[in-house]
Amino acid sequence: MSMMKPTRKLLFVLCPMLVLGFIYYSAGKLHLHMWGQKTQPVEEAILTVGRAVYDKQGFLLKLDGKLPQDLFYKYGNMSKGTCKPGYASAKMASIYPKFAKLAPMFLDQNFRRLGKIRDYLPPFGIKTQEKLIADILAATKNYGLSPHLDSLSCKRCIIVGNGGVLANKSLGSRIDDYHVVVRLNGAPVSGFEKDVGSKTTMRITYPEGAFQKLQLYEKDSLFVLSAFKPHDFKWLLQMVFKEKPRGMEGFWKSIALYVPREASDMRILNPYFIQEAAFQFIGLPLNNGLMGKGNIPTLGTVAITMALHNCDEVAVAGFGYDMNDPHSALHYYETVKMAAIKESWTHNISKEKEFLRKLVKAKVITDLTYGI
Ligand SMILES: *[C@@H]1O[C@H](CO)[C@@H](O)[C@H](O)[C@H]1NC(C)=O
Ligand SMILES: *[C@@H]1O[C@H](CO)[C@@H](O)[C@H](O)[C@H]1NC(C)=O
Ligand SMILES: *[C@@H]1O[C@H](CO)[C@@H](O)[C@H](O)[C@H]1NC(C)=O
Numbered sequence: 001m002s003m004m005k006p007t008r009k010l011l012f013v014l015c016p017m018l019v020l021g022f023i024y025y026s027a028g029k030l031h032l033h034m035w036g037q038k039t040q041p042v043e044e045a046i047l048t049v050g051r052a053v054y055d056k057q058g059f060l061l062k063l064d065g066k067l068p069q070d071l072f073y074k075y076g077n078m079s080k081g082t083c084k085p086g087y088a089s090a091k092m093a094s095i096y097p098k099f100a101k102l103a104p105m106f107l108d109q110n111f112r113r114l115g116k117i118r119d120y121l122p123p124f125g126i127k128t129q130e131k132l133i134a135d136i137l138a139a140t141k142n143y144g145l146s147p148h149l150d151s152l153s154c155k156r157c158i159i160v161g162n163g164g165v166l167a168n169k170s171l172g173s174r175i176d177d178y179h180v181v182v183r184l185n186g187a188p189v190s191g192f193e194k195d196v197g198s199k200t201t202m203r204i205t206y207p208e209g210a211f212q213k214l215q216l217y218e219k220d221s222l223f224v225l226s227a228f229k230p231h232d233f234k235w236l237l238q239m240v241f242k243e244k245p246r247g248m249e250g251f252w253k254s255i256a257l258y259v260p261r262e263a264s265d266m267r268i269l270n271p272y273f274i275q276e277a278a279f280q281f282i283g284l285p286l287n288n289g290l291m292g293k294g295n296i297p298t299l300g301t302v303a304i305t306m307a308l309h310n311c312d313e314v315a316v317a318g319f320g321y322d323m324n325d326p327h328s329a330l331h332y333y334e335t336v337k338m339a340a341i342k343e344s345w346t347h348n349i350s351k352e353k354e355f356l357r358k359l360v361k362a363k364v365i366t367d368l369t370y371g372i
Helices: 004-026 069-075 087-095 130-140 147-151 172-176 230-240 272-282 299-310 349-361
Strands: 047-049 052-054 156-160 180-184 202-205 222-225 266-268 313-317 365-367
Touching: 069 087, 087 299, 087 313, 130 230, 130 266, 156 299, 180 299, 202 299, 222 230, 230 266, 272 299, 272 349, 299 313, 299 349, 299 365, 349 365
Parallel strands: 156 180, 156 313, 180 202, 202 222, 222 266, 313 365
Antiparallel strands: 047 052
């Protein structure tokens, strides 16, 4: 007995040390201060690192626009208005340490090697669509923005949403100053240039959202598919080869039957941005990796996610709805009022807004219209 006691004591000390050591090891240099505090509500802080506290999604709980010391050395003395190389992803990583800048904007011929999207069906990946995608990419032959934009050492991007908050603010020339102007679905430019600008680097869309009036397509822009369903890849293949789609099954409303752009101006948005926005940034239900109730991010948030990975600075305009004012305009280009917005089955607007607010609060992105 007298021999057992010290051994048992040793075991009692050793076991927790091994466990803690393992946690320490697996969490990198994490300090789990709050280990054992069982009263912590799940929705709130679950982990502290040093003195920092993180929320359930892995975002710093106390956000502000200040630069951490390493970024302050890098950007602090740059003159105002200078493009800051790597700023958006570095600031993102400072509030969300899991962020890794690894996802290319568009699929290219190496798409089968992108491990994160290989095992998911659309919209979160490419599984079952590999052949169609390969055929599309063989025809488009181009997988970047443009030689000029791809060569810039610092790119500023703006995602222009379709919100009524854009109306009558005369932001057009400020929007046109960005290197990359991203527009979504059928948000028009013609007739609204004063407020929304006239430059379109790319328009991201899907079959039901694409312009059906041919004159609305901008000449010098990329036509980018964000695929939400398997049918969407087949549709893009038809658009690439100028074949008229037969039948509408698989689509939830009428679709564009012809896209007046050359194959070389068409791209496939990397589906990783849908997956990352849904499951990592916003925290929507995984649903076994399948599309389900409230687990699809809106196209605007998908575009912001793309920009965090591929742009040095990111801004948005025309995002956010004024839910408190049923008489305010829903879109900048039509007279539909806020009151017309319906509860969505696919999206979770309120959870998504929580995520976007974090980005704005921490100055990862700049919101030109203050709607988020
Ligand atoms: C900012 O200041 C640091 C040290 O004071 C200097 O090394 C760096 O070159 C400066 N950067 C710019 C862009 O002026
Ligand atoms: C913008 O201004 C015009 C002209 O004053 C007005 O008719 C229109 O309703 C305004 N749009 C919005 C969305 O406020
Ligand atoms: C959105 O998320 C909240 C919190 O997780 C949940 O209560 C709500 O039911 C979700 N809404 C939809 C439309 O899925």
